[in-house]
Amino acid sequence: MNAEFIEALGQLEKEKGISKDILIDAIEAALISGYKRNFHSAQNVRVDINRNNGQVRVFARKTVVEDVLDPRLEISLEAAREINPAYQLGDIVEIEVTPADFGRIAAQTAKQVVTQRIREAERAVIYQDFIDREDDIVTGVVQRADNRYYYVDLGRVEALLPHSETMPGERFKHGDRVKTYITKVEKSTKGPQIFVSRTHPGLLKRLFELEVPEIYDGIVEIKSVAREAGQRSKVAVYSRDPNVDPVGACVGHRGMRVQTIVNELRGEKIDIVRWSDNTEEWIANALSPSKVISVTIYEEEKMARVVVPDYQLSLAIGKEGQNARLAAKLTNWKIDIKSESEANPGPEDAELPSPEEQD
Known part of the structure; x- marks a missing residue:
C-alpha cells in the first residue's frame, strides 16, 4: 500500500x-x-x-x-x-x-x-x-415472482410483496409499475429486507393523503379506516375547519379525487363517512349508505343497537354482512342491526295469550 x-x-x-x-x-x-x-x-x-x-x-x-x-x-x-x-x-x-x-x-x-x-x-x-419510510407509499417496478413473493424494484433495493398481500384476483407481470405500502423493514445478512403490501388499510389512508390537499395540509383528518381489500372500504373523515366539508373534499369535483384512488385499487368501492364525537351519530354515519332511524348505546358491552327502515335492512347489513362488518371495524363498536318492524312489533305481531290466560 x-x-x-x-x-x-x-x-x-x-x-x-x-x-x-x-x-x-x-x-x-x-x-x-x-x-x-x-x-x-x-x-x-x-x-x-x-x-x-x-x-x-x-x-x-x-x-x-x-x-x-x-x-x-x-x-x-x-x-x-x-x-x-x-x-x-x-x-x-x-x-x-x-x-x-x-x-x-x-x-x-x-x-x-x-x-x-x-x-x-x-x-x-x-x-x-427505508426504516424512516415505514407506513409510507412507494412506487416500484415488478422484476420477478416466485411462489411466495413478487420482487419489486425500488431503485436501490428490491422489496418483497407477498402474494397474500395482493388484492383478490390481482396479478402482476415483469415491468408492471405498482404502488405499495411499506409494512416492515428488517436487517438481514444480505442487507435490508423491505416488506410491502397492497391490502393494508394504511395504503388507502396514504393514497387519500396524496390525493386530497386538505388532508395533506391538516385541515381534513382521516380518523379511521376499515378495509376489505379489493372489495370495499370505509374511511371516516373530520374537518377542523367548519367551512370545509370533509366528505366533499375527499370525493372531489365530480368524484375525481376518490375515483383516482378507486382506479389505483382496481375498482375497490370506497365509502367516505363523516366522523363525529357523538357516538350515536358516528355509528349512524358509519352504516352509510343506509339510513338509520335510531341508535341505542350500551357502554359496558361497547355495543350499539341500530334500527333501520325495513326496506333498508339488507342495505345496512350489506352483502354477506360486509357493510355492518366494516362499520363495526371503523367505529370499534359491536353493532346489532334491527329493522323497524323487528324493533317495534305492531299489535298483529304480538304473541297471542295462552289458553290459561284466556280463561
Missing part, C-alpha cells in the same frame, strides 16, 4: 461517510488474521499502517519473563534489555517481523475489507432511509 491508497480512503470518507480511521483499523485487524494464516504464525502480532504514506509493518508482541517457556509469546529479561535497557518484567516488547512480500497480502486484504465496509455502509444507508 502507498500514499495514494491513503488518499483514496480519504476520498471514500467524503463520498460514503465512512471514517478513514475506522477503515484503517479494520484493515489492520484483517491483516493480523492474514499474517497468521499465510505465515502459520501463532505469536501475538500487531499490524501498523502509517496514516501518511500507507507503509505496513508487522510487530511480534512478547511478554518479558524470567524463564521463557514459549519463545513465540515470551522474551527473557536479558534479551529484552539488549533492545532497550528500560524494559522490566511483565512489559511487552514489540519486534518487527514484517515479511518481505507482505505488501501483496496487505493490498489484497485491504481491497476486500474496503469493499466489504462500503457494502455494509451502503446497506446501512438504505436501511436507515
